[in-house]
Amino acid sequence: MQRPVYLVTSEIYPFSKTGGLGDVMGALPLALQAQGIPVAVISPFYGRLSSGNFRIRLSISDCPVGYPWQPITADVYEADYYGVPVYFIHRGEFFDRRYYYNDHKGDYFDNAERFIFFCRAALSLIRRLGVNPSVVHSHDWQSALLPAYIHYLRQSGGFWAETSSALTIHNLAFQGRFSSRLFAGCGLPPEAWGMEGVEYYGDLNMLKGGIAYADAITTVSPTYAEEILHEHCGCGLDGILRKRKAHLSGILNGANYSVWSPEADPYLPATYSAANLSGKATCKQALLEELGLDARLMQRPVLSFIGRLRGQKGIDLLNAIVPDLIKLDVGIIVLGEGNPEHESTVLEFMEMYRGKVSAVVNYTEDLAHRIQAGSDIFLMPSRYEPCGLTQMYALRYGTPPVATAVGGLRDTIIPWPKDNFTGFTFERSSTAGFLQAVSKAVALWENDQPAWQNMVQRAMGQAFTWEEAGAAYAALYRQINRKG
Ligand code: ADP
Numbered sequence: 231m232q233r234p235v236y237l238v239t240s241e242i243y244p245f246s247k248t249g250g251l252g253d254v255m256g257a258l259p260l261a262l263q264a265q266g267i268p269v270a271v272i273s274p275f276y277g278r279l280s281s282g283n284f285r286i287r288l289s290i291s292d293c294p295v296g297y298p299w300q301p302i303t304a305d306v307y308e309a310d311y312y313g314v315p316v317y318f319i320h321r322g323e324f325f326d327r328r329y330y331y332n333d334h335k336g337d338y339f340d341n342a343e344r345f346i347f348f349c350r351a352a353l354s355l356i357r358r359l360g361v362n363p364s365v366v367h368s369h370d371w372q373s374a375l376l377p378a379y380i381h382y383l384r385q386s387g388g389f390w391a392e393t394s395s396a397l398t399i400h401n402l403a404f405q406g407r408f409s410s411r412l413f414a415g416c417g418l419p420p421e422a423w424g425m426e427g428v429e430y431y432g433d434l435n436m437l438k439g440g441i442a443y444a445d446a447i448t449t450v451s452p453t454y455a456e457e458i459l460h461e462h463c464g465c466g467l468d469g470i471l472r473k474r475k476a477h478l479s480g481i482l483n484g485a486n487y488s489v490w491s492p493e494a495d496p497y498l499p500a501t502y503s504a505a506n507l508s509g510k511a512t513c514k515q516a517l518l519e520e521l522g523l524d525a526r527l528m529q530r531p532v533l534s535f536i537g538r539l540r541g542q543k544g545i546d547l548l549n550a551i552v553p554d555l556i557k558l559d560v561g562i563i564v565l566g567e568g569n570p571e572h573e574s575t576v577l578e579f580m581e582m583y584r585g586k587v588s589a590v591v592n593y594t595e596d597l598a599h600r601i602q603a604g605s606d607i608f609l610m611p612s613r614y615e616p617c618g619l620t621q622m623y624a625l626r627y628g629t630p631p632v633a634t635a636v637g638g639l640r641d642t643i644i645p646w647p648k649d650n651f652t653g654f655t656f657e658r659s660s661t662a663g664f665l666q667a668v669s670k671a672v673a674l675w676e677n678d679q680p681a682w683q684n685m686v687q688r689a690m691g692q693a694f695t696w697e698e699a700g701a702a703y704a705a706l707y708r709q710i711n712r713k714g
């Protein structure tokens with residue numbers, strides 16, 4: 231019998247999601263299953279967990295979570311996600327909150343305890359389920375202690391002797407860095423505290439622990455895998471990443487086209503395809519109405535931004551050029567939440583340019599789909615972008631992106647004026663570069679509709695499939711497999 235791979239993640243769509251991690255983890259297990267790999271997922275049972283129309287049932291009550299000095303347990307719930315078992319770790323004191331990681335005041339004060347508990351509960355659950363895993367695959371800092379645990383457990387042989395660990399970095403900027411006093415609660419041996427382990431300048435750094443111990447480290451695009459080896463993108467971890475370079479690779483995410491396809495999107499007022507784009511105009515008209523934008527924008531390009539209102543996404547660059555963009559006589563739509571300062575700036579623009587700018591400061595899954603479909607140009611001036619999914623969705627929805635040429639954006643957009651271009655990129659993150667790139671896009675829209683329509687059709691034809699990504703992960707698991 232083939233041994234299972236466990237994916238351990240703090241988000242899995244449709245049950246939980248704050249961003250791209252959720253989307254990816256909703257698709258990766260199915261892609262692995264399609265590769266013939268037995269796979270299961272472990273994730274927290276949040277207070278705001280959605281059932282996503284799956285039946286979630288109690289599977290194990292009071293599963294002991296190996297804290298030797300403290301009898302602490304977790305209830306484990308289970309859903310059958312298209313044949314993949316998804317186990318949800320339930321412990322109210324840690325996960326029954328309004329949000330996932332933070333509220334408007336900032337990060338939850340006990341995030342270290344919450345996710346150390348989550349990692350330990352994942353280990354206890356896997357042990358309890360009783361089949362030795364071939365790989366335990368962590369995602370981001372919230373599950374990044376697992377490679378460290380597996381490294382030490384493996385030394386004592388037995389159940390874990392033939393288990394490998396993998397860590398995927400979806401965003402190097404979030405590291406799970408906490409006070410050193412929390413190290414004791416990890417239950418790792420004292421030798422894990424040090425430069426070669428989970429310590430980082432006197433603090434506990436959970437992501438660094440994963441990087442130090444994982445048998446394979448991946449990140450979500452080839453370009454980002456290269457960028458993080460350098461100081462300007464390394465978020466202070468470029469040193470250890472360079473040291474572990476032989477184990478680091480970039481595997482481009484796929485886009486989940488069963489959720490994101492204009493041909494069959496239940497959130498849209500009309501569906502459309504590259505062969506018949508008439509539904510896109512219907513989507514645009516309905517979107518202008520929904521958001522209270524001028525109907526005359528049907529004759530002008532409408533620009534959109536969807537994402538976290540944070541420095542990473544370059545929302546400040548967009549805010550800086552809104553008055554210039556308005557001079558180009560375009561419509562602008564922003565959907566996002568995040569930094570309160572950026573939130574109020576986009577809302578002020580909506581007041582200032584009524585009918586031309588619409589800002590929705592909220593997290594609204596269905597509106598994200600309607601904006602992708604109903605706008606003409608997608609804006610993504612990210613300072614860095616490990617992969618980025620929204621530009622992949624924009625391409626598929628025939629809304630060519632204008633983006634910084636970094637990370638996954640570089641790997642997915644074919645920039646004007648290359649043959650077969652599918653969008654526009656600019657090299658360094660600057661307001662001047664961004665404005666220039668948007669102006670080029672608007673000029674093409676105005677002056678050469680046939681060229682624009684050809685670009686739209688090429689963009690819609692680009693495919694970033696999970697079949698390809700799944701095969702790459704399967705190959706990686708074979709490489710690190712410990713049992714012949
Ligand atoms: P990141 O994970 O860095 O936030 P990605 O491009 O990988 O960026 O994925 C972002 C995901 O989150 C996409 O599915 C996008 O549609 C969604 N998203 C981001 N902000 C919002 C929002 N305010 N409302 C709805 N969906 C959002």
Ligand code: GLC
Pocket residue numbers: 249250251254400401450483615616617618619638
């Ligand atoms: C992170 C990154 C984003 C990536 C997503 C899924 O949130 O910021 O670029 O697409 O993870 O891997």
